[in-house]
Amino acid sequence: MSASRTERLLNLLLALLNTKYGLSRAALREKVYHDDDSNDTAFGRMFERDKTELRSFGFEIETIAEAGLAGEDPATTRYRIGRESNRLPDVHLTPAEGTVLVLAAMLWERSALGGAAASALRKLQASGDLGEVELPAGVQPRIKPAGPSFEAIVNALNARHPVSFGYRAASTGQEERRRVEPWGLGSRFGQWYLVGFDTARGAKRFFRLSRMTSAVQLETKDSYELPAGFDARKELDSLAELPLQEAILEVQEGRLLGLRKRSTPVPEDGPADNERDVLSVPFRDSELFAEELASYGPHVKVVGPEELRTAVVRRLETAEAAITGPAVPVEFPAASGRARKRTSEDQLSRMLQLVPFLVHNQGLPIQEVADRFGISRKELIADLRILICSGLPEGYPDDLFDIDWEDEHVYIHEHLELNRPVRFSEEEASALLTGLATLGSLPAQAGLSGDEQASALESVTVKLAGAAGEAGRVAASFAAPPVEPAEAGFFETVTAAIRDGRQLALRYFSPQRDAVSERDVDPLRLYSQDNIWYFEAYCHSKAAVRNFRLDRVEELAPNGKPVSTPASAETSVPVKLYTPSDDDVVVVLQLSGQGAHLADDYYAERTAELPDGGLLAEVRFGSVDWLPMFIAQHGGAARILEPAGLADASAKWVVAALAQYGR
Structure with a gap:
C-alpha cells in the first residue's frame, strides 16, 4: 500500500472540495503534486488516473472552461468538486428503526456484504443519525455466504463483469465450463443460486452455487447492463423445487x-x-x-x-x-490470521468514513475506534498520521487536519469539510436493504410488537432507499434466505426462557455421536445460520457452553429452575458457532482452493496461503471423533495433516467406505 498515493488522493480531494472557482492543472501540479521532475505527458496520465479514482468514490469533478473556448484545454481548464457532491443525505431514525436496521446489518456473516453492511452503519453513525441501539437480548439471525463463489459473484455484480466457472448440471451430471452475465444472487430451498444470462445458450439460466466445480473467474475485459426492473426475489420464486x-x-x-x-x-x-x-x-x-x-x-x-x-x-x-497426495509442509507465518491485502483505495475509503466518524464520536479510546473499523491499532495510527500531514494546498496550520490522540483518546478539531460521510456504495445499499427485506419474516424482537416491528421495517426501508438513490437499485439483485424458524414452538420456548432467566430441560440428538442425550441447560442466545436456527447454552452435564440446533431437539421445556447466569444484550451476538476450551484438540488442515472457506467456517486460529490457491489452517475442535466424517463429506476439499492419528483414521474411513463399492 502506497501511503504517498493515499495522501496525494486525499490532498487532491481536499483541494477540489475547498475551491470556489476551481484550480487549474498547473496550480494542482504545483500545490498538490509538488511535481517539478516529470514531463507533462507523465503528469497528465497521473492526473487522469487520480480523477478517475475520485470519480469511483462517487465525487463529481466539474470542469470549468474559459469563456469562448471549447473542449478541455489543460492550460485553461479549472477543476472543482461541489461540497455537496456525493454526501450522504440526512437519515433521521427512531430507536425502533435503529434497532431493526442494526439487526439487518448484522445478518451478513463474514462476507463481502458483511463488510459493506458494517461500513454503511459506520456512515450512519458518522452522520450522527444512528445512536447507540439496544439490541434484543439473546436473538440474532445470521446469513452465511456460500463459499468463495459467493464473494466473487458479488464482486462481479457490483463491477458488471461476466463470470466463468465449471459447473455440474443436475440434468446430465456432466461438468462443463459456463460463461454468465450475473443478474442476481439469492437463496431458495436452503441453497444459493445465481441467475443470469448464459452467453453460450443465449438465455437466462439458474445455477446452484454448490454445483460449481471450480473457482469463479471474473471476465474483467467485458461488461454488461442489468435488465430493467430485474428482481431476484421474483425470479427465484419461479423456481420449482426438485421432485422427491x-x-x-x-x-x-x-x-x-x-x-x-x-x-x-x-x-x-x-x-x-x-x-x-x-x-x-x-x-x-x-x-x-x-x-x-x-x-x-x-x-x-x-x-x-x-x-x-x-x-x-x-x-x-x-x-x-x-x-x-503429497502433503504440504506445516509452516505458518509469524503473524496469526490470514493476511489482508491493503490498497491506497481501501485506505482512502476508510479515511472518508474515519473523519466524520471522529467528528460525531469525539474522545473515543483509540483501540475502540480501531475495533469499530475492523483494523489494528497500528493501522489506525498509520491512517491518523497520514491525515495530520494532509490538507489544503496553502499548507498553513489551519489548512491541515487537526487530530489529537496523545492521551489514548481520539479528538478531531479540524475536519476540512469532510465532516459528512459519502453516499452508500451499491454494495452497502444492497447489504442493508436486502437485510431489511429478509427480517420481514422474523418474529418481533426488542420489546416491539409485530405491528411495531413491521412499521419500523417499512419506514426505515423507505428512508434508506431514498438516501441510497441509484445505488439502491442493485439491492433487487439479492434475495437472502428466509429467517423465520421452522421450529416455531421451540423458538418461542427458548426466547421466553432467555427473557425470563429460566433453565430448560433438553432431549437432543447428536449426529456426530449418533446418540440422543438429556441435559439441563441455561439458554444464552438464539441465532441462525441462513434458515437453520441454533441456541447457545451452558450445559450443566458437560459443565461447558454448547450450541444446539433446533431441528435436532426432540423435547424442550422449562425445568422450573432459574439460570445461573442470565443472558444480556452484551452477549446477544454470537461470535462463533463453537466455544473454545482448554480441552480442545488442535488440528492442522490442508484445504483446497474450493475448500478455503472452511478456514472461516471453523474459525481457524492460524492460516497460511498455499501455491495452489488453497490454505493451511490450524483449527481447534472440542470433539474429533467426527472428523473422518468431515473429511469424507467435503470430498477432497480438506485433509488432516496433524495429528497423524486423526489423519490415519480419516484415510481408513474413506477407504472402508469405497471398499463397499469395489473401489
Whole structure:
C-alpha cells in the first residue's frame, strides 16, 4: 500500500472540495503534486488516473472552461468538486428503526456484504443519525455466504463483469465450463443460486452455487447492463423445487439414528444381511444428499438410484485422492490470521468514513475506534498520521487536519469539510436493504410488537432507499434466505426462557455421536445460520457452553429452575458457532482452493496461503471423533495433516467406505 498515493488522493480531494472557482492543472501540479521532475505527458496520465479514482468514490469533478473556448484545454481548464457532491443525505431514525436496521446489518456473516453492511452503519453513525441501539437480548439471525463463489459473484455484480466457472448440471451430471452475465444472487430451498444470462445458450439460466466445480473467474475485459426492473426475489420464486426421489440404502444395524428417522424399511428379496438394514429415504438433490451420505463412510452403502450412487463414489474417490497426495509442509507465518491485502483505495475509503466518524464520536479510546473499523491499532495510527500531514494546498496550520490522540483518546478539531460521510456504495445499499427485506419474516424482537416491528421495517426501508438513490437499485439483485424458524414452538420456548432467566430441560440428538442425550441447560442466545436456527447454552452435564440446533431437539421445556447466569444484550451476538476450551484438540488442515472457506467456517486460529490457491489452517475442535466424517463429506476439499492419528483414521474411513463399492 502506497501511503504517498493515499495522501496525494486525499490532498487532491481536499483541494477540489475547498475551491470556489476551481484550480487549474498547473496550480494542482504545483500545490498538490509538488511535481517539478516529470514531463507533462507523465503528469497528465497521473492526473487522469487520480480523477478517475475520485470519480469511483462517487465525487463529481466539474470542469470549468474559459469563456469562448471549447473542449478541455489543460492550460485553461479549472477543476472543482461541489461540497455537496456525493454526501450522504440526512437519515433521521427512531430507536425502533435503529434497532431493526442494526439487526439487518448484522445478518451478513463474514462476507463481502458483511463488510459493506458494517461500513454503511459506520456512515450512519458518522452522520450522527444512528445512536447507540439496544439490541434484543439473546436473538440474532445470521446469513452465511456460500463459499468463495459467493464473494466473487458479488464482486462481479457490483463491477458488471461476466463470470466463468465449471459447473455440474443436475440434468446430465456432466461438468462443463459456463460463461454468465450475473443478474442476481439469492437463496431458495436452503441453497444459493445465481441467475443470469448464459452467453453460450443465449438465455437466462439458474445455477446452484454448490454445483460449481471450480473457482469463479471474473471476465474483467467485458461488461454488461442489468435488465430493467430485474428482481431476484421474483425470479427465484419461479423456481420449482426438485421432485422427491427415493434412495435405497444399506445401513449398518443400530447406526445412523437421524437417517433412520427419515426412512421406511424395504422388504428384502434375497438372503437377509443380519448386519445391514435396507431403508428407503426420500431426497430431492443427489449432490446435496451425496454430501451427507459420504460423511457416513462405511456405515451406509447406496444401492440406488445410480445418479446418487455415482455422486457418493465420486466424492469419496476425490477425498481419497486428496488424502493420498503429497502433503504440504506445516509452516505458518509469524503473524496469526490470514493476511489482508491493503490498497491506497481501501485506505482512502476508510479515511472518508474515519473523519466524520471522529467528528460525531469525539474522545473515543483509540483501540475502540480501531475495533469499530475492523483494523489494528497500528493501522489506525498509520491512517491518523497520514491525515495530520494532509490538507489544503496553502499548507498553513489551519489548512491541515487537526487530530489529537496523545492521551489514548481520539479528538478531531479540524475536519476540512469532510465532516459528512459519502453516499452508500451499491454494495452497502444492497447489504442493508436486502437485510431489511429478509427480517420481514422474523418474529418481533426488542420489546416491539409485530405491528411495531413491521412499521419500523417499512419506514426505515423507505428512508434508506431514498438516501441510497441509484445505488439502491442493485439491492433487487439479492434475495437472502428466509429467517423465520421452522421450529416455531421451540423458538418461542427458548426466547421466553432467555427473557425470563429460566433453565430448560433438553432431549437432543447428536449426529456426530449418533446418540440422543438429556441435559439441563441455561439458554444464552438464539441465532441462525441462513434458515437453520441454533441456541447457545451452558450445559450443566458437560459443565461447558454448547450450541444446539433446533431441528435436532426432540423435547424442550422449562425445568422450573432459574439460570445461573442470565443472558444480556452484551452477549446477544454470537461470535462463533463453537466455544473454545482448554480441552480442545488442535488440528492442522490442508484445504483446497474450493475448500478455503472452511478456514472461516471453523474459525481457524492460524492460516497460511498455499501455491495452489488453497490454505493451511490450524483449527481447534472440542470433539474429533467426527472428523473422518468431515473429511469424507467435503470430498477432497480438506485433509488432516496433524495429528497423524486423526489423519490415519480419516484415510481408513474413506477407504472402508469405497471398499463397499469395489473401489
